[in-house]
Amino acid sequence: MPHVLVKLSTQLLAKSNVDFMNIASRANSNFWSNVQMGPPDVILGVTEAFKKDKSPKKVNLGVGAYRDDNNKPYILPSVRQAEEIIFKKCLNHEYAPIGGDATYANLVAKLGLGDNSLAIKEKRNVTIQTLSGTGALRVGFEFIANHYSHSKEIWLPAPTWGNHPQICNMLRIPHKKYRYYDPRTHGFDLQGCCEDICSIPPGSIILLHACAHNPTGVDPKPEEWQTLSEVIKEKKLLPFFDMAYQGFATGNVDNDAFAVRLFEKDGHQLMLAQSFAKNMGLYGERVGALSFVCADQDTAANIMSQVKILIRTLYSNPAINGSRIVTEILSNPELRAQWLCDVKEMADRIINMRKKLREGIERRGNKLKWQHITDQIGMFCYTGLKPDQVARITKDFHIYLTKDGRISVAGISSSNVDYVAEAIHKVTSS
Numbered sequence: 001m002p003h004v005l006v007k008l009s010t011q012l013l014a015k016s017n018v019d020f021m022n023i024a025s026r027a028n029s030n031f032w033s034n035v036q037m038g039p040p041d042v043i044l045g046v047t048e049a050f051k052k053d054k055s056p057k058k059v060n061l062g063v064g065a066y067r068d069d070n071n072k073p074y075i076l077p078s079v080r081q082a083e084e085i086i087f088k089k090c091l092n093h094e095y096a097p098i099g100g101d102a103t104y105a106n107l108v109a110k111l112g113l114g115d116n117s118l119a120i121k122e123k124r125n126v127t128i129q130t131l132s133g134t135g136a137l138r139v140g141f142e143f144i145a146n147h148y149s150h151s152k153e154i155w156l157p158a159p160t161w162g163n164h165p166q167i168c169n170m171l172r173i174p175h176k177k178y179r180y181y182d183p184r185t186h187g188f189d190l191q192g193c194c195e196d197i198c199s200i201p202p203g204s205i206i207l208l209h210a211c212a213h214n215p216t217g218v219d220p221k222p223e224e225w226q227t228l229s230e231v232i233k234e235k236k237l238l239p240f241f242d243m244a245y246q247g248f249a250t251g252n253v254d255n256d257a258f259a260v261r262l263f264e265k266d267g268h269q270l271m272l273a274q275s276f277a278k279n280m281g282l283y284g285e286r287v288g289a290l291s292f293v294c295a296d297q298d299t300a301a302n303i304m305s306q307v308k309i310l311i312r313t314l315y316s317n318p319a320i321n322g323s324r325i326v327t328e329i330l331s332n333p334e335l336r337a338q339w340l341c342d343v344k345e346m347a348d349r350i351i352n353m354r355k356k357l358r359e360g361i362e363r364r365g366n367k368l369k370w371q372h373i374t375d376q377i378g379m380f381c382y383t384g385l386k387p388d389q390v391a392r393i394t395k396d397f398h399i400y401l402t403k404d405g406r407i408s409v410a411g412i413s414s415s416n417v418d419y420v421a422e423a424i425h426k427v428t429s430s
């Protein structure tokens, strides 16, 4: 073999030995070898599968984001105007205070608790800006884990939004379920709910969806909220309201805050998570709020001091752009009026699609009852489709939804409502 080839093959041999040794030593020193592949997010996984589908007929009813009648993301006119006003102000990009801007906090506290809130008047509330609704829940639950001296059990409605138990698990907070949805009536199970609440240990936390319950679209009626308020008070539980859809249920932000305001009026101390993702379409801006309604001003001051310490270690202080938009809209009377119309328009479109979907299924002579489609409220409808029917509607009709049969009515439009009705009719009749 010529000398040059001998030299090259010796070099290659040496190199492959080095490669092998490198791989071997890397394997030995893999600091993360214990990390197992986690399951994909149930809801975001549906969107991933939808994106891969090449069919022109495909419909995504999985995602909980509003779409207009052309199935496009919607930028609210009030938000557009607010952005223009803010742009012209040439504001700087300094850090926000740890709990966010105080003007923002006051405005959103009033939006949630109401202009006549006694807690706000008596300065017994703590309100801070958070990274949308999820951030509010996370900071709230972390606060419970660190500072709540009573039973740390969190009681969640059955079913609930998947992230509720997940956040509890992440923080190792025990969580349990109380009865909420009755599959036989597709409605609220008041009796089961009250029976379960009566067995919850005093001092525990009860999570309540303030309106437009996700995933069922089933809300208690005003008189049922009244009963819940009484039972929860008698059992000395701490209500934690998750209000991610204020305005989306009835089209009116005051109506949708009924439960929160009732509980405050009834003298509950409570916690409240708010989100502007849905009702202002500010999904990616991550703007929300966490409030505590406390027994007195001193407690509120103590909580504020500790919540700031907690936030400082998590993300230091919140982002400024989203809160500027919310502040502009809520503080400018014209923009506020426009926003209330925008919210109503979104809610009305959803209500209209519910009607059309129900009519479409019934018109085809389907034997099952579909009244729950129009009885339920907000972005989601718990159709009652079984997992095998969900699998079929996805396979045969390219319609994507979560396995529990939940559909986002926001994904339905004038152009696909008939197709969806036909598909639901077919999978429930054969």
Ligand SMILES: Cc1ncc(COP(=O)(O)O)c(C=O)c1O
Pocket: 064, 131, 132, 133, 134, 135, 161, 209, 214, 242, 244, 275, 276, 277, 283, 288
């Ligand atoms: C019940 C419920 N809570 C909270 C959230 C929080 O959403 P975000 O973090 O986008 O504000 C959502 C979003 O889907 C929700 O459905």
